[in-house]
Amino acid sequence: MLxxxxxxxxAVADRxxxxxxKLLEGGELCVCxxxxxxxxxxxxxxxxxxxxKVAGLLQQRxxxxxxxxxxxxxxxxxxxxxxxxxxxxxxxxxxxxEEDRRILAMVNAVPVQVLCDQGRAALxxxxxxxxxxxxxxxxx
Amino acid sequence: MLxxxxxxxxAVADRxxxxxxKLLEGGELCVCxxxxxxxxxxxxxxxxxxxxKVAGLLQQRxxxxxxxxxxxxxxxxxxxxxxxxxxxxxxxxxxxxEEDRRILAMVNAVPVQVLCDQGRAALxxxxxxxxxxxxxxxxx
DNA sequence: CCATCATTTCGACATATTGGAAAGTAATGG
DNA sequence: CCATTACTTTCCAATATGTCGAAATGATGG
Numbered sequence: 001m002l003x004x005x006x007x008x009x010x011a012v013a014d015r016x017x018x019x020x021x022k023l024l025e026g027g028e029l030c031v032c033x034x035x036x037x038x039x040x041x042x043x044x045x046x047x048x049x050x051x052x053k054v055a056g057l058l059q060q061r062x063x064x065x066x067x068x069x070x071x072x073x074x075x076x077x078x079x080x081x082x083x084x085x086x087x088x089x090x091x092x093x094x095x096x097x098e099e100d101r102r103i104l105a106m107v108n109a110v111p112v113q114v115l116c117d118q119g120r121a122a123l124x125x126x127x128x129x130x131x132x133x134x135x136x137x138x139x140x
Numbered sequence: 141m142l143x144x145x146x147x148x149x150x151a152v153a154d155r156x157x158x159x160x161x162k163l164l165e166g167g168e169l170c171v172c173x174x175x176x177x178x179x180x181x182x183x184x185x186x187x188x189x190x191x192x193k194v195a196g197l198l199q200q201r202x203x204x205x206x207x208x209x210x211x212x213x214x215x216x217x218x219x220x221x222x223x224x225x226x227x228x229x230x231x232x233x234x235x236x237x238e239e240d241r242r243i244l245a246m247v248n249a250v251p252v253q254v255l256c257d258q259g260r261a262a263l264x265x266x267x268x269x270x271x272x273x274x275x276x277x278x279x280x
Numbered sequence: 281c282c283a284t285c286a287t288t289t290c291g292a293c294a295t296a297t298t299g300g301a302a303a304g305t306a307a308t309g310g
Numbered sequence: 311c312c313a314t315t316a317c318t319t320t321c322c323a324a325t326a327t328g329t330c331g332a333a334a335t336g337a338t339g340g
Contacts, residue, residue, distance in 0.1 A: 001234035006155055013149035014298080015142060031317060041300050046318055048298095065307060065316050079230060086222050094141035116316065154328080171287060181330050186288055188328090205286050205337060256286065 001079075004056075008079045011055035012087065016040065017048050021057065021071070021087050022097045023104060028061070028070035032116045037103045039120065056080035066112060141219075148219045151195035152227065156180065157188050161197065161211070161227050162237045163244060168201070168210035172256045177243045179260065196220035206252060 011017060020034060035045045049069055052058040056076045061068045071084060091097045106123045107115060114122045151157060160174060175185045189209055192198040196216045201208045211224060231237045246263045247255060254262045 001231055002155060002158065002236050005158060005231055005234075006153065009149060009153035009158075010297095013146065013153040015146055016298085018142065018145060018149075042317065043301075043319080044299050050318080062307085065314095067317060082226050082230065086226050090219060090222065091141055091145055094145075096142050150327095156328080180328095182287065183289080183331075184329050190288080202337085205284095207287060 004077055004079050008055045008057065008077075008083050011051050011057060012083055014048070016044070017052055018087065018091065019097065019100055020045075020048060020052065020069075021084070022091055022094075023100055024058070024069060024071050025088065026101070026104065028068045029104075030063075030066040030068045030112055032066070032112065032119075033104075033107050034069070036107050036115055036120055036123070037100050057084060144217055144219050148195045148197065148217070148223050151191050151197060152223055154188070156184070157192055158227065158231065159237065159240055160185075160188060160192065160209075161224070162231055162234075163240055164198070164209060164211050165228065166241070166244065168208045169244075170203075170206040170208045170252055172206070172252065172259075173244075173247050174209070176247055176255055176260055176263070177240050197224060 012021070016038060019038060023029060023034060023037060031042065031045060031049065034049070035042050038045060049058060049060075053060060053069070057072055057080050058069050059072050059074075061070070072080060076084075103123070110122045152161070156178060159178060163169060163174060163177060171182065171185060171189065174189070175182050178185060189198060189200075193200060193209070197212055197220050198209050199212050199214075201210070212220060216224075243263070250262045
Protein backbone atom coordinates (compact mmCIF):
# COMPACT_ATOMS: atom_id res chain seq x y z
CA MET A 1 0.00 0.00 0.00
CA LEU A 2 2.64 2.51 0.98
CA UNK A 3 4.50 1.44 -2.13
CA UNK A 4 1.46 2.14 -4.28
CA UNK A 5 0.85 5.43 -2.53
CA UNK A 6 4.43 6.46 -3.11
CA UNK A 7 4.32 5.49 -6.77
CA UNK A 8 1.11 7.37 -7.40
CA UNK A 9 2.02 10.44 -5.40
CA UNK A 10 5.45 10.67 -6.99
CA ALA A 11 3.83 10.32 -10.41
CA VAL A 12 1.58 13.25 -9.63
CA ALA A 13 4.24 15.37 -7.95
CA ASP A 14 5.75 16.79 -11.09
CA ARG A 15 4.77 19.89 -12.97
CA UNK A 16 4.76 18.30 -16.42
CA UNK A 17 2.81 15.25 -15.31
CA UNK A 18 0.25 17.33 -13.49
CA UNK A 19 -0.24 19.31 -16.68
CA UNK A 20 -0.71 16.09 -18.63
CA UNK A 21 -3.38 14.90 -16.20
CA LYS A 22 -5.21 18.20 -16.45
CA LEU A 23 -5.00 18.07 -20.23
CA LEU A 24 -6.50 14.61 -20.35
CA GLU A 25 -9.52 15.68 -18.34
CA GLY A 26 -10.85 16.92 -21.65
CA GLY A 27 -10.66 13.43 -23.14
CA GLU A 28 -8.05 11.19 -24.70
CA LEU A 29 -5.13 12.61 -26.65
CA CYS A 30 -2.36 11.08 -28.70
CA VAL A 31 1.27 11.54 -27.76
CA CYS A 32 2.06 14.11 -30.41
CA UNK A 33 -0.86 16.27 -29.27
CA UNK A 34 0.34 16.21 -25.71
CA UNK A 35 3.90 16.83 -26.86
CA UNK A 36 2.80 19.88 -28.81
CA UNK A 37 0.92 21.39 -25.90
CA UNK A 38 3.64 20.77 -23.35
CA UNK A 39 6.34 21.82 -25.79
CA UNK A 40 8.76 19.13 -24.62
CA UNK A 41 10.77 16.46 -26.44
CA UNK A 42 8.73 13.39 -27.43
CA UNK A 43 11.05 11.18 -25.40
CA UNK A 44 10.36 13.22 -22.32
CA UNK A 45 6.62 13.13 -22.77
CA UNK A 46 6.68 9.42 -23.49
CA UNK A 47 8.52 8.81 -20.27
CA UNK A 48 6.07 10.90 -18.27
CA UNK A 49 3.17 9.03 -19.79
CA UNK A 50 4.76 5.69 -18.98
CA UNK A 51 5.20 6.78 -15.39
CA UNK A 52 1.59 7.88 -15.07
CA LYS A 53 0.48 4.62 -16.61
CA VAL A 54 2.57 2.52 -14.23
CA ALA A 55 0.97 4.44 -11.38
CA GLY A 56 -2.41 3.37 -12.72
CA LEU A 57 -3.48 6.91 -13.54
CA LEU A 58 -3.60 6.51 -17.31
CA GLN A 59 -4.66 3.95 -19.86
CA GLN A 60 -3.48 3.51 -23.37
CA ARG A 61 -4.96 2.60 -26.72
CA UNK A 62 -3.36 2.25 -30.10
CA UNK A 63 -5.02 3.47 -33.27
CA UNK A 64 -2.82 2.84 -36.27
CA UNK A 65 0.32 4.84 -35.90
CA UNK A 66 -0.98 6.81 -33.01
CA UNK A 67 -1.13 5.96 -29.35
CA UNK A 68 -3.87 7.59 -27.34
CA UNK A 69 -3.74 8.10 -23.60
CA UNK A 70 -6.69 8.77 -21.33
CA UNK A 71 -7.36 9.08 -17.61
CA UNK A 72 -7.86 5.63 -16.10
CA UNK A 73 -11.49 4.70 -15.59
CA UNK A 74 -11.47 1.00 -14.82
CA UNK A 75 -9.04 -1.29 -13.04
CA UNK A 76 -7.34 1.56 -11.26
CA UNK A 77 -6.23 1.16 -7.67
CA UNK A 78 -7.96 2.88 -4.81
CA UNK A 79 -5.09 5.29 -4.42
CA UNK A 80 -4.98 6.35 -8.06
CA UNK A 81 -8.73 6.92 -8.05
CA UNK A 82 -8.45 9.28 -5.09
CA UNK A 83 -5.59 11.19 -6.62
CA UNK A 84 -7.45 11.64 -9.88
CA UNK A 85 -10.44 12.97 -7.99
CA UNK A 86 -8.23 15.36 -6.06
CA UNK A 87 -6.56 16.69 -9.16
CA UNK A 88 -9.92 17.10 -10.84
CA UNK A 89 -10.78 19.58 -8.11
CA UNK A 90 -7.46 21.40 -8.26
CA UNK A 91 -5.60 23.65 -10.65
CA UNK A 92 -8.67 24.53 -12.68
CA UNK A 93 -7.91 28.22 -12.49
CA UNK A 94 -4.17 27.86 -12.72
CA UNK A 95 -2.68 30.14 -15.40
CA UNK A 96 -0.38 27.46 -16.82
CA UNK A 97 -3.22 24.94 -16.99
CA GLU A 98 -5.47 27.49 -18.65
CA GLU A 99 -2.76 28.30 -21.15
CA ASP A 100 -2.41 24.59 -21.90
CA ARG A 101 -6.15 24.38 -22.51
CA ARG A 102 -5.92 27.31 -24.86
CA ILE A 103 -3.15 25.66 -26.84
CA LEU A 104 -5.08 22.41 -26.78
CA ALA A 105 -8.04 24.12 -28.43
CA MET A 106 -5.74 25.08 -31.29
CA VAL A 107 -4.27 21.60 -31.40
CA ASN A 108 -7.73 20.10 -31.70
CA ALA A 109 -8.44 22.33 -34.66
CA VAL A 110 -5.66 20.67 -36.62
CA PRO A 111 -5.65 17.11 -38.00
CA VAL A 112 -3.33 14.86 -36.04
CA GLN A 113 -1.36 14.06 -39.18
CA VAL A 114 -0.53 17.72 -39.75
CA LEU A 115 0.42 18.11 -36.12
CA CYS A 116 2.87 15.22 -36.32
CA ASP A 117 4.43 16.68 -39.46
CA GLN A 118 4.76 20.25 -38.30
CA GLY A 119 4.59 20.27 -34.52
CA ARG A 120 3.86 23.66 -33.02
CA ALA A 121 4.23 25.31 -36.39
CA ALA A 122 0.89 23.74 -37.34
CA LEU A 123 -0.82 26.00 -34.82
CA UNK A 124 0.00 29.14 -36.73
CA UNK A 125 2.48 31.92 -36.04
CA UNK A 126 0.54 33.30 -33.06
CA UNK A 127 0.58 30.22 -30.90
CA UNK A 128 4.00 30.94 -29.53
CA UNK A 129 4.02 34.72 -29.53
CA UNK A 130 0.66 34.90 -27.80
CA UNK A 131 2.36 34.31 -24.48
CA UNK A 132 4.03 37.71 -24.80
CA UNK A 133 1.51 39.76 -26.77
CA UNK A 134 -2.25 39.58 -26.82
CA UNK A 135 -2.92 43.00 -28.23
CA UNK A 136 -3.35 42.64 -31.97
CA UNK A 137 -4.30 39.40 -33.56
CA UNK A 138 -3.65 37.38 -30.45
CA UNK A 139 -6.43 34.94 -29.56
CA UNK A 140 -9.28 36.24 -27.40
CA MET B 141 -1.39 27.35 -7.95
CA LEU B 142 0.68 24.82 -9.82
CA UNK B 143 3.59 25.86 -7.64
CA UNK B 144 1.58 25.20 -4.51
CA UNK B 145 0.30 21.93 -5.87
CA UNK B 146 3.82 20.85 -6.70
CA UNK B 147 5.12 21.83 -3.26
CA UNK B 148 2.35 19.98 -1.45
CA UNK B 149 2.39 16.88 -3.63
CA UNK B 150 6.18 16.62 -3.45
CA ALA B 151 5.98 16.99 0.31
CA VAL B 152 3.56 14.08 0.45
CA ALA B 153 5.37 11.94 -2.09
CA ASP B 154 7.93 10.46 0.22
CA ARG B 155 7.70 7.37 2.34
CA UNK B 156 9.03 8.95 5.52
CA UNK B 157 6.85 12.03 5.23
CA UNK B 158 3.74 10.01 4.53
CA UNK B 159 4.48 8.00 7.66
CA UNK B 160 4.81 11.23 9.64
CA UNK B 161 1.45 12.47 8.42
CA LYS B 162 -0.20 9.18 9.35
CA LEU B 163 1.44 9.29 12.76
CA LEU B 164 0.14 12.77 13.45
CA GLU B 165 -3.43 11.75 12.72
CA GLY B 166 -3.39 10.49 16.30
CA GLY B 167 -2.61 13.97 17.60
CA GLU B 168 0.43 16.17 18.05
CA LEU B 169 3.84 14.69 18.75
CA CYS B 170 7.20 16.17 19.59
CA VAL B 171 10.18 15.69 17.33
CA CYS B 172 11.90 13.10 19.47
CA UNK B 173 8.75 10.97 19.55
CA UNK B 174 8.49 11.03 15.78
CA UNK B 175 12.21 10.38 15.48
CA UNK B 176 11.91 7.32 17.70
CA UNK B 177 9.04 5.84 15.71
CA UNK B 178 10.61 6.45 12.31
CA UNK B 179 14.03 5.36 13.54
CA UNK B 180 15.83 8.04 11.57
CA UNK B 181 18.41 10.68 12.50
CA UNK B 182 16.96 13.75 14.21
CA UNK B 183 18.38 15.95 11.45
CA UNK B 184 16.51 13.93 8.84
CA UNK B 185 13.22 14.08 10.68
CA UNK B 186 13.63 17.78 11.32
CA UNK B 187 14.06 18.43 7.62
CA UNK B 188 11.02 16.35 6.73
CA UNK B 189 8.95 18.24 9.27
CA UNK B 190 10.15 21.56 7.90
CA UNK B 191 9.17 20.49 4.39
CA UNK B 192 5.71 19.43 5.48
CA LYS B 193 5.30 22.69 7.33
CA VAL B 194 6.36 24.78 4.35
CA ALA B 195 3.78 22.90 2.30
CA GLY B 196 1.18 23.98 4.82
CA LEU B 197 0.44 20.46 6.00
CA LEU B 198 1.78 20.84 9.53
CA GLN B 199 1.80 23.39 12.28
CA GLN B 200 4.23 23.81 15.11
CA ARG B 201 4.15 24.71 18.76
CA UNK B 202 6.94 25.00 21.27
CA UNK B 203 6.61 23.77 24.83
CA UNK B 204 9.77 24.34 26.81
CA UNK B 205 12.55 22.35 25.25
CA UNK B 206 10.22 20.38 23.03
CA UNK B 207 8.67 21.27 19.71
CA UNK B 208 5.34 19.69 18.92
CA UNK B 209 4.01 19.21 15.40
CA UNK B 210 0.42 18.58 14.41
CA UNK B 211 -1.62 18.33 11.24
CA UNK B 212 -2.61 21.79 10.02
CA UNK B 213 -6.15 22.78 10.91
CA UNK B 214 -6.36 26.49 10.19
CA UNK B 215 -4.76 28.74 7.61
CA UNK B 216 -3.90 25.88 5.30
CA UNK B 217 -4.23 26.30 1.58
CA UNK B 218 -6.94 24.61 -0.45
CA UNK B 219 -4.48 22.15 -1.87
CA UNK B 220 -3.00 21.07 1.45
CA UNK B 221 -6.48 20.56 2.86
CA UNK B 222 -7.38 18.21 0.04
CA UNK B 223 -4.17 16.25 0.38
CA UNK B 224 -4.67 15.82 4.09
CA UNK B 225 -8.17 14.52 3.49
CA UNK B 226 -6.89 12.11 0.86
CA UNK B 227 -4.18 10.76 3.12
CA UNK B 228 -6.67 10.38 5.93
CA UNK B 229 -8.53 7.92 3.73
CA UNK B 230 -5.41 6.06 2.60
CA UNK B 231 -2.83 3.78 4.13
CA UNK B 232 -4.91 2.96 7.17
CA UNK B 233 -4.34 -0.75 6.72
CA UNK B 234 -0.78 -0.47 5.49
CA UNK B 235 1.58 -2.78 7.41
CA UNK B 236 4.29 -0.16 7.82
CA UNK B 237 1.78 2.41 9.07
CA GLU B 238 0.28 -0.12 11.47
CA GLU B 239 3.72 -0.99 12.74
CA ASP B 240 4.39 2.70 13.28
CA ARG B 241 1.18 2.98 15.29
CA ARG B 242 2.23 0.02 17.37
CA ILE B 243 5.57 1.62 18.15
CA LEU B 244 3.82 4.90 18.83
CA ALA B 245 1.70 3.22 21.47
CA MET B 246 4.89 2.19 23.23
CA VAL B 247 6.33 5.66 22.79
CA ASN B 248 3.28 7.20 24.38
CA ALA B 249 3.71 4.92 27.37
CA VAL B 250 7.07 6.55 28.14
CA PRO B 251 7.65 10.11 29.41
CA VAL B 252 9.09 12.34 26.73
CA GLN B 253 12.11 13.09 28.88
CA VAL B 254 13.04 9.41 29.08
CA LEU B 255 12.54 9.05 25.36
CA CYS B 256 14.90 11.90 24.62
CA ASP B 257 17.52 10.39 26.91
CA GLN B 258 17.35 6.82 25.72
CA GLY B 259 15.75 6.83 22.29
CA ARG B 260 14.44 3.48 21.17
CA ALA B 261 16.06 1.77 24.14
CA ALA B 262 13.36 3.37 26.30
CA LEU B 263 10.78 1.15 24.61
CA UNK B 264 12.25 -2.01 26.07
CA UNK B 265 14.27 -4.78 24.46
CA UNK B 266 11.34 -6.10 22.40
CA UNK B 267 10.57 -2.99 20.42
CA UNK B 268 13.24 -3.70 17.86
CA UNK B 269 13.22 -7.47 17.80
CA UNK B 270 9.46 -7.66 17.45
CA UNK B 271 9.80 -7.02 13.77
CA UNK B 272 11.43 -10.40 13.37
CA UNK B 273 9.91 -12.51 16.14
CA UNK B 274 6.49 -12.35 17.71
CA UNK B 275 6.47 -15.82 19.23
CA UNK B 276 7.50 -15.54 22.85
CA UNK B 277 7.24 -12.33 24.82
CA UNK B 278 6.65 -10.18 21.76
CA UNK B 279 3.83 -7.67 22.11
CA UNK B 280 0.29 -8.91 21.36
C1' DC C 281 26.14 33.91 32.86
C1' DC C 282 26.89 28.95 32.02
C1' DA C 283 25.97 24.11 31.11
C1' DT C 284 22.70 21.16 29.21
C1' DC C 285 19.73 19.46 25.87
C1' DA C 286 16.05 19.25 22.08
C1' DT C 287 15.92 20.81 17.75
C1' DT C 288 17.59 22.96 13.50
C1' DT C 289 20.97 24.21 10.04
C1' DC C 290 25.09 23.19 7.42
C1' DG C 291 28.12 20.30 4.73
C1' DA C 292 28.78 16.25 2.40
C1' DC C 293 27.65 12.14 -0.02
C1' DA C 294 24.96 8.66 -2.50
C1' DT C 295 21.03 8.06 -5.07
C1' DA C 296 17.03 9.49 -7.79
C1' DT C 297 14.86 12.34 -11.12
C1' DT C 298 14.23 15.29 -15.17
C1' DG C 299 15.21 16.31 -19.69
C1' DG C 300 17.13 15.48 -24.40
C1' DA C 301 19.76 13.12 -28.38
C1' DA C 302 20.22 9.00 -30.57
C1' DA C 303 19.10 4.40 -31.41
C1' DG C 304 15.39 0.95 -31.31
C1' DT C 305 10.21 -0.71 -32.09
C1' DA C 306 6.02 -1.25 -34.15
C1' DA C 307 2.64 -0.12 -37.48
C1' DT C 308 1.49 1.84 -42.08
C1' DG C 309 1.73 2.28 -47.06
C1' DG C 310 3.94 1.55 -50.95
C1' DC D 311 10.12 -6.57 -48.10
C1' DC D 312 11.33 -1.62 -47.49
C1' DA D 313 10.83 3.25 -46.37
C1' DT D 314 8.37 6.13 -43.47
C1' DT D 315 6.62 7.54 -39.21
C1' DA D 316 4.87 7.78 -34.29
C1' DC D 317 6.35 6.39 -30.33
C1' DT D 318 9.53 4.15 -26.87
C1' DT D 319 13.93 2.88 -24.90
C1' DT D 320 18.59 3.70 -23.92
C1' DC D 321 22.12 6.33 -22.74
C1' DC D 322 23.93 10.62 -20.59
C1' DA D 323 24.30 15.37 -18.25
C1' DA D 324 22.37 18.40 -14.96
C1' DT D 325 19.90 18.94 -11.05
C1' DA D 326 17.23 17.59 -6.99
C1' DT D 327 16.48 14.65 -3.00
C1' DG D 328 17.19 11.72 1.28
C1' DT D 329 20.21 10.72 4.77
C1' DC D 330 23.59 11.49 8.21
C1' DG D 331 27.34 13.73 11.31
C1' DA D 332 28.85 17.98 13.05
C1' DA D 333 28.13 22.50 14.29
C1' DA D 334 24.76 26.15 15.45
C1' DT D 335 20.50 27.68 17.76
C1' DG D 336 17.29 28.52 21.43
C1' DA D 337 15.24 27.50 25.67
C1' DT D 338 15.85 25.70 30.50
C1' DG D 339 17.73 25.24 35.06
C1' DG D 340 21.22 26.07 37.90
